[in-house]
Amino acid sequence: MKLSDSVQYVKGVGPKMKEKLGRLGIHTVEDLISFYPRRYQDWTKITKMEDLRPDEEAVIYGEVADIRKIMPRRGMTILNVLLTDGTSAVTLVYFNQPWKEEQFRRGMHVLAYGKIEYNYGKLQLSNPEIEFVSPEELLTFQKLVPIYPLTEGIRIQQMRNMISFALDHVEDLVENLPEETLASQHLMGRLDAAKAIHNPVSWEQQKEARRRTAFEELFFMQAGILLLRKKRRSHVMGIKCAPSGQLVRSVLHQFPFTLTEGQKQAFTDIENDMEGLVPMQRLIQGDVGSGKTAVAALALAKVVENGYQGALMAPTEVLAGQHYRTFQEFYKGLPIHVAYLSGQTKTKERNEILKGLKEGDIDVLIGTHALIEEDVVFAHLGLVITDEQHRFGVKQRKALETKGGYPHILVMTATPIPRTMALSIYGDLDVSSIRGMPPGRHPVKTYAIGSPLLQRVFNFMGREMTAGHQVYVVCPLVEQSEKQDLASAVSVYEELKTRIFPMFHVGLVHGRMKNDDKEQVMRDFHDGKLNLLVATSVIEVGVNVPNATIMFVYGADRFGLSQLHQLRGRVGRGSAQSYCILYSDNRNEVTQLRMKLMCEIQDGFLLSEKDLLLRGSGEFFGYHQHGMPDLKAADIVKDLPLLEDARREAGKAVDRGMDFKEELSHRFGGAFFKKLYKE
Structure with a gap:
């Protein structure tokens, strides 16, 4: 078989x-x-009978003191076996299993497992699992079921x-890890581990079997990633840039702030990549507001300085337009021609942009999915930046990257995760993390409230809007009940607009609106035409409205910590003190812990680690990673040290020339395998 x-x-x-x-x-x-x-x-672990509590599962050990079979009515038998351990007694009860009587004798010793019940004034176990173990055998008896x-x-x-x-x-459950790895990591054999994980004789054996099985999964995940990286580095000649010169220094000089240490290190990583022979493929992950955009501006200036063009793609028009305005400020008076392209760009202007791109007159193009359309042709594309990369599909990102020969690739995300995990989740990308916030950013004061404080919060919102500030109100959206959630959000919107804040301009944005309508509402809020914005889905990541000072989240218990932190990052972008108010009447212990963590922790990296521990990696990421094999034994969150060991051992194996073609084909499936071995 x-x-x-x-x-x-x-x-x-x-x-x-x-x-x-x-x-x-x-x-x-x-x-x-x-x-x-x-x-x-x-x-x-045997519990004394005198210490037993009803409704708890327990293992007991005792001597058979009595055996009785009764027939309360025709066709029904009940077998009662009385066990005692000297401290108390428990009755084992078997329904309609008369043959069981032959298994028991007075004076024999029995080990029994089941849920303790208290019926008719006595403790009992119904249909328990049993083992016949003598007192002598009990000394060495070990069993994990x-x-x-x-x-x-x-x-x-x-x-x-x-x-x-x-x-x-x-027949073919044969060893698949290198002998050197088995020896250096002190791992069980594959077949032995498979048998032990299902039928361990001790906790120690179970632990070793799980470790071997989890290591194997992580090893081949890492081997696939490292082989992909090796192929990229050995088969492709990229654009080798010169060391950063006057243009990059001029952009740095024009920034109205000094780079943080995290930003400086991230740009140093980018410089090293772009000045090498291999095309850069780097992920910049940084907390909300950590300054990733400034780093991207420097990278684009660097590629322009070397005679190439750059492109930045963002998931929404509001965010792309914001980037365009920001970059115009950063590059003011410098010889960097920036253009903006979206689905809303008028035909005449679009044709001019396409002509300028093709002839090389436009240095940096910023926009939305419009950048990947077929007629968008670059003269010399040297750098592609994708903002909030998880919002784009693999094919969309690839479509932009292939508009150049082998351009440098930079992707950015504001959902930070532990670096070791990022190395696995984001495949063959190198990872830079921007820790810390730019000086002058005020921490957002965060509060968790229930119904009793709701009116006070509404009063506070009114005072903030009267003072000229703006407010976000977010309602959760869960796919299974989208209609119900939408109805809920609409009723919240109607209540706020007509009853609570009739004197203010209130807007609504939700997933079922047409994109154009949604973008218009977001634009109105951005431009200050709306005082309060109600949204059913997460407010567009990265949208910068410095005038917004309150983020109010309905049903905060239905968001993960990282999502809540993303929402909190929408405020606190101006000079005024900002607030995040989490509203939920859920008194669940885990919910209360999450709300407490949000109120106490401002660091997104630390929060994401807490989130992962509370929710698990699968729920945290919320979607199946392209090309990644399923993990059945390993847990990327809890097995980080094992992941590091597996990555190191996989690296040694790949360096020795091992390619694991058959194993990777089986584990990763067609798409990844084709990418690794066929292209």
Whole structure:
């Protein structure tokens, strides 16, 4: 039996069971073997009967004192087996299993596991799992029983039997890690680990089996990424720029601020990349307001100084237009011709821009998805920058990058995560992190409130708007109930507009509006025509409205910490003190902890780490990473040290010339494999 065989080849799997296993994502023998336990019952921790509490699971050990079978009515039997350990007694109860009586004798010793119940004035276990273990054997008895996340119609023992059969009969579960790695990391063999993770004899063995299995997943993830990077570096000759000269220095001189240490280091990384022979592929991650745009402006000035053009693509017109205005200020009076292109650009102006691009008269083009249209042709594209890169699909980013030969690539994100994880999540990109905030930025005061304080907050909003400031009000949007959420947001908008703030201009933006209408509302808020903006979805990342001083979030418990921090970053951009108010009546312990963390922590990197620990990496990222294999045993958050070890070992293997073609093809699938071996 092979790993790729259908699960129907496993004993006990008929058509109906095959269908049930399919609901768990189990289709092949390999799927079955890699369906790992969610937890384990520890049969080595025995609770004295006098210490038992109802509704708790427990392991007990005692001597059989009495055996009684009763038949309360025709067709029904109840077997009661009384166990005692000298401190108290517990009755094992079996319904309609008369044959069980033959297994027990007075005086024998039994180990039993189950949920403690208190019925008819006595403690009992209904249909418990049992082991017959003598007092002598108990001294060395060790057993951890695997528990799986099952679906209806599959019993736990059936799953254990099917997995056990598969492990005993599979032929090609052979070693796939290099011998050097196994030795240096002190790892179990692959087959031994698979057997031990499903049936460990001790916690130590379980821990080692999981470590081996998780390491294997992370090792091949890293090997794929490193091989992709190796291919890029060895097969492609990029644009080698000269050291930064007068133009870059002039831009630096025109900044109305001094670069932070984080910005300086990020630009040094970019300079080193652009002055090398290999095209830059770098991710700049920085907290909201950390100054990524200034670094991007320097990178674009550098490529222009070397005779090439640059492009910056942003996900929305509001954000792209904001970048355009910012760059015009940064480059004022300097020989850098900046143009702006979007879906709203008039035909005559668009044709002039396309002509200027093709002839090389335009140095920097800033815009939206309009940049990737077929008729947008650059004379000498040398640098492509994507802002908030997670908002674009892989094909969209690629479409812009291929408008040059092998241009330098810079992507930016305001959702910071631990650097080691970023190396995995963002594939073959090098990572720079901008820590710290520019001087003069006031921390945003953050408060978590419930219904009793709502009216006071509305009064406060009114005072802020009367003083000339603006307010965001965000309502959560969950895909499963989009209509309901939209209705909720509309009712919030109507209430604020007609009853609470009739004297102010209130706007509404939501996902079901046409893009043009949505952009217009956002533009009106940006231009100060609206005092208050209600939004169903997250306010466009990066939009800069310095006059906005309050971010009010309805249903704050329905956002992750990183999302809440992104929202908070929409305010605090001007000289006035700003506030973030998180509204929720959810008293759940985890919710309260998240609200407390938001009120206490301003650092986005630290918050994202807390968010990952609270929510897990899958929920945090919210979408399947392109080309990344699923992780079944490893957890990128909890296994960061293991990830670092795996990356280091994968690097050594790749340096030795190993390519793992078959393994990577199997794990990564067609798209990634083609990118690595075919292109």
